[in-house]
Amino acid sequence: MEQGREAHCSAEETFTADYKMMMTLGQGHFSEVKLAFHIPTVSCVAVKILRNKKKYASLIKSEISIMKSLAHPNIIKLFHVVQTRETTYLVMEHASEGDLLHHVLELGALEESEARRLFTQIVHALKYCHDNLIIHRDIKANNILLDHRGNAKLCDFGLSTKVIPGQKLGHFCGTLHYCAPELFGKEAYDGCATDIWSLGVLLFFMVTGRFPFNDYSSVGVKQQILTADFRVPQHVSVDIRDLILKLLIINPYRRLTIGQIMRHPMVKSSKAHLPPTSTQLSQVPQALALSRP
Template sequence: MMTSSSTHKKTLHSILATKLNNLTIPTTTSSSSPDHDEFDFNDVFGPTSSTNPNPNSSIFLGDPQIIHNRSHSFIGPSPRYTLSKSLPFSHDFDAESSGEEENEVEKVENVQVGKAGMGYRIGPGDFEIMRVIGKGSFGKVFQVRRRDRSVVNGDGGDGVIGDGIYAMKVMRKDTIIKNNHVDYMKAERDILTKVVHPFVVQLRYSFQTKTKLYLILDFINGGHLFFHLYRQGIFSEDQARVYTAEIVSAVSHLHQRGIVHRDLKPENILMDADGHVMLTDFGLAKEIDESSRSNSLCGTTEYMAPEILLAKGHNKNADWWSVGILLYEMLTGKPPYTHSNRKKLQEKIINEKVKLLPRLSGEAHSLLKGLLQKDPSLRLGSGPRGGDEIKSHKWFKTINWKKLESRELQPKFKPDISGEDCTENFDKCWTAMPLDDSPAPTPTGGEHFHGYTYVAPNPWLSSPE
């Protein structure tokens, strides 16, 4: 016969077992560390880099965390960099006002959608969060669905703006201000409003609340080039040729608009359902005119041009170096310069001659040598013809550039996609994360982000004439 003591002990064991079964482990190690709660495209394939967040301090303190033998994007000191005050954006499609956002207590700087001041205001409540597709130092990137909304057309009639799948990049204002990255975040939004190209991800909306900035971009469901490259190991020259040509086309367009990307790498290149590549993440991009140079130390070390590392000042030629590194990695499976210690990696990039594999064609060798010239004035693409000099290289002789830029050249490889909202080509370490857009403190100095709102000029946003 069981005693009351043993019965009590059994009951306690049962309760303990139930609690252990329901035990959950938090996804972050410290709830007091706001920098790791939210997200930026730069670190989609790994945890936030351990680089010092202060841009005025040394960036080579210890070894970085390496994911797949590469470091993360970062911004270093710039002698010319100063934190700007409020500089309103000017764009034909800006429309500022404030109103109550559906799901948050704070007010949102909304975007007016519609013609002649008629329509409705858009904000975070217009988007249903579906999955996390990335996480970084400033916040998160979510796959979201645009909710159906009834609107008033320009002619006074009623209509509906339908739903759609997008990527929503959410950035914390307090982290941006703390790290002196206000100018970079403003530049990203401003540049994206000016770029329309078949191989560049399109910005559809931007808006803000008191604590966060939001960018709504096209969701590209094929995943990152990084994902496919490390799944396949290497690309054939024919496969890499189409990708490189599309990247060259996109970068040439940016340069014609006076924009330098400065963070070209496979993690920042997406692949759409048809197998075309799409350039994304303009967080380090900058507008630089032909006669100017930037002295910022920024980018991802494996892809940084020697002139950036030497602080000699850089311009658009630095992007062509990165394209060369990209091509090398596509053809060989890894960048030409790698090291687990960032300072030693820097020294290799500056001093070592690139080693070309004999199995590559002579035309590929010639292109890589041209793009990976350490002297930027001798680099392919540095001349007055710019990107056209690269397009006319013999490695691209089979490319019809007119057809390519009309998206008529079909890549042989297409990602395996089950539908418009498919995320199978994104790393499961992100897509399995909880769907929470966590709260953030209201920062001081919120005036830095005045004028952030934007609506892309889409035909379906206005009624027919």
């Protein structure tokens, strides 16, 4: 017991010596993300700080396990995990241009060429997850970060889960405006299909600057979702409109799959330009980067 306590203290001392915490980048129910300076490599990283409460233990374990298994240019990379008795620190790649939510709100809406490029990168990231039987469960503009090259990075796997083929999920999970209608029912649902619906909401938001379901009350939003009560503005291009309509379908079995989205004209014609390994990543030593299974 004493040895375990000493190990935790040693880990925290090393962590404190190597990292200088700076501004807060984001905050959740039981975590916060801070910008930190990694002194040995003279580089910036993002550190997610999780409180080790018993009721969150399985979520923390799952998030670490899933992030360790991910290696894709459009998914935020996990470098290192430091666990102390009270706190878990996830040291991750820092995307310096912030999140997609604020980027869209600043501009009012994205130019369609930019929306196509970023959306295609997000689709590539989600396809990688689904191919590896990982359901994200919280696809939203806040969870898409932009790196210094302006490329999209999917992040925050705190609600994610790994499934076996054919497995259905059974409880409400996600952010209201992005939630698929089946999440409000009592029956088990296909997690992949709920991620697809969230993609449809995200694409609508990217090209219009607003949500398709946006009533004044949460009850009203839920009712709009359950009836798919939305209208795509006339200025949206035909192929983008077609994709949105094929993603925001009430029946989850009629929605496009991630593979079908990849073959849709809007995505096929996009110049996604998957980013090369960034300069920042190359500065992080092998000792810091996690070994892959």
